[in-house]
Amino acid sequence: MPKKPLILVTNDDGITAPGIRTLIRLMNEIGDVVVVAPDSPQSGMGHAITVNTTLYVKPERIDDGPQKEYSTSGTPADCVKLAKHEVLDRVPDLCVSGINHGSNSSINVIYSGTMSAAIEAGIEGIPAIGFSVCDYNWEADFKPSEPYITTIVKQVLENGLDPGIVLNVNVPRLPAEEIKGIKVCRQARANWVEEFDKRRNPQGKEYYWLTGKFVTFDEGQDTDEWAITNGYVSVVPIKYDMTAHQYIDQLNSWNLND
Amino acid sequence: MPKKPLILVTNDDGITAPGIRTLIRLMNEIGDVVVVAPDSPQSGMGHAITVNTTLYVKPERIDDGPQKEYSTSGTPADCVKLAKHEVLDRVPDLCVSGINHGSNSSINVIYSGTMSAAIEAGIEGIPAIGFSVCDYNWEADFKPSEPYITTIVKQVLENGLDPGIVLNVNVPRLPAEEIKGIKVCRQARANWVEEFDKRRNPQGKEYYWLTGKFVTFDEGQDTDEWAITNGYVSVVPIKYDMTAHQYIDQLNSWNLND
16 A cells, blocks of 8 residues: 555644634545644735744644544644644645635735645645635535546646646635636636725824725636636636746846946 | 726834935835834844744834835835735735845845845735845944946836846945945955953853854856945845756765665
8 A cells, every 4th residue: 555645734724613614624634634833823824924023832632533633823834834844744735725714816816824724834845735615604615616626636646746836726706616627727816995994092003904905906717806706616726936028138138237 | 097006115224214205205106115124123134034923014004105014023125025925904015124224235135134024025926125234333324325226226127027036136335425336246256254252240140242254255257245345236136036056966976764
């Protein structure tokens, strides 16, 4: 019997979130699972790392599954670093992050703790996938996403991923029978139009809550937003080489050294 | 006389850091300056945004310059959102972030609060540049960087930047006479090799400090690391469309929908 793959599971909603509990259960069917996840929700943390405070790692026993689990006081990116360098004794075959409660499509990849963990794993040389279901509720129904997650994980284990590539997977909020399949996409051009909710505290001092609405301004039918809106699971290959290679020539035509 | 450009200045080291004070002074020579920056250091914050706590904005008067200044309780990305939507009454012509105390070359762009502010400005439709000097000291000498910053800012104001493009500028830690000029580069393949410093607190509980060393494994002479090591100011055009476009065909050859 071939050796089972070692799978690292993490997220940004915290180790007790229903999304990660679903992902752990699915991964237990495929490999040997080690969970290293934040002890509390870390949404909106982007690719934060903890350099100015100390980090704790605590063994956990949250359900009866065969996985090993640890919670940390760190961010999702910290969890991956701690897993690789302190918790695990060999490099995992795969890192999966999520299942996030809420979309990480389009520009959300930039703000996402879920994706930052997957990207950190990619940087550390571990094939990695971030999974999200487009439903922000704590009680989101993850059941329809399960067969797609299993398929994608098995395909990554079989095919591998080139160095520098990480997958961003988003599952629409739909009943199982309405999901049409998996679509490989590009990141849609879209952003958040902020609306700050301005209030006064009991001492009369003004403060703000960040709110906003998500606006897509991309008409393409090859984007993750189009796929999700049209009933597909989107898979976007992303890379952390952020260089705009095709813009280098243009900058070289400027008068930068006159 | 043509109208002076409106320049938004921010950073991640906090509004009183010597780096941002230098940048404000330089920008006052070029345009009308509004500063919206964190009230305390935010290094390693990545592209974090504040969604779970409230944000404060406070007018500041730190020196005798003509700029308007505000500190906020938010992250660098929050500062840009607050500036655009609450502080400024028109979209600025340029956003400059920094001068960061320490390198943001190569993979550091992912972890950098300085660059996250510039990227956020780009997302919001504002031409943006992040500036860093490769010296982590609070008392870093920013003088040698000054003419290069002025040149690059003037060139961006003159040429504009395509939508989706942000510049990442790093200045080597060298005396002025040893800097050879400006070089347009790609992001080097490099990463941090973590070393967690494991300790025990007075109660006997284990904790970690994140440390590590930066390792370049890219032999190219067209990278930011090469430029900095060889005495050049590096300019990398980056983009926040993280799609690995050339990898889409490969994923489409997988068995994702069987």
